[in-house]
Amino acid sequence: GQNIDQPTEMTATEGAIVQINCTYQTSGFNGLFWYQQHAGEAPTFLSYNVLDGLEEKGRFSSFLSRSKGYSYLLLKELQMKDSASYLCAGDGSARQLTFGSGTQLTVLP
Amino acid sequence: KAGVTQTPRYLIKTRGQQVTLSCSPISGHRSVSWYQQTPGQGLQFLFEYFSETQRNKGNFPGRFSGRQFSNSRSEMNVSTLELGDSALYLCASSYSSLAGAEEQFFGPGTRLTVL
Numbered sequence: 472g473q474n475i476d477q478p479t480e481m482t483a484t485e486g487a488i489v490q491i492n493c494t495y496q497t498s499g500f501n502g503l504f505w506y507q508q509h510a511g512e513a514p515t516f517l518s519y520n521v522l523d524g525l526e527e528k529g530r531f532s533s534f535l536s537r538s539k540g541y542s543y544l545l546l547k548e549l550q551m552k553d554s555a556s557y558l559c560a561g562d563g564s565a566r567q568l569t570f571g572s573g574t575q576l577t578v579l580p
Numbered sequence: 581k582a583g584v585t586q587t588p589r590y591l592i593k594t595r596g597q598q599v600t601l602s603c604s605p606i607s608g609h610r611s612v613s614w615y616q617q618t619p620g621q622g623l624q625f626l627f628e629y630f631s632e633t634q635r636n637k638g639n640f641p642g643r644f645s646g647r648q649f650s651n652s653r654s655e656m657n658v659s660t661l662e663l664g665d666s667a668l669y670l671c672a673s674s675y676s677s678l679a680g681a682e683e684q685f686f687g688p689g690t691r692l693t694v695l
Contacts, residue, residue: 513687513688514623558623567625568625568684570623573623
């Protein structure tokens with residue numbers, strides 16, 4: 472199978488740093504996507520990792536270890552608007568994305 | 581550049597009926613994928629179309645079908661609706677379906693409620 476696991480909920484404080492982890496079975500995926508989804512809205516692209524290592528993009532960074540089947544999304548200088556669901560997705564064949572159940576992040580003032 | 585559009589945005593149907601949802605991809609995008617999102621199962625892949633051909637299909641019953649037109653617009657159909665089909669149906673478009681990573685752009689979704 473190609474299960475993707477991530478925590479259901481996380482809470483952090485405005486201005487803090489939070490790391491959202493994602494684990495998956497190592498076979499079957501070309502790389503890992505991270506999407507952000509606010510309630511009632513469409514998912515929006517945050518990052519894609521196909522090589523091991525850290526990709527930094529402003530306040531958001533994403534890390535991938537292919538051998539360990541592990542990825543994380545790092546959010547720095549948290550803002551209230553970062554409260555959303557964060558979806559980890561494996562990139563399989565023919566544009567089929569396999570999504571984790573999503574991590575609901577709540578940022579508190 | 582206009583984003584992915586989906587119509588209708590909301591739909592209420594009763595068990596046994598059928599429904600057709602529409603998706604217009606971003607101009608120039610030829611690949612359209614459909615996903616079902618429910619609180620219990622999360623986002624699940626339904627199928628993907630490229631150049632009017634279904635390239636990949638997820639693990640859903642045959643009641644779920646789709647098609648793509650020559651202008652890349654896509655429709656999905658669900659026949660003999662069941663209560664469990666209540667969900668947010670999302671369509672996503674990308675430029676091509678070649679191997680390798682490519683960002684998929686999601687539409688706002690169609691919220692289907694089956695009574």
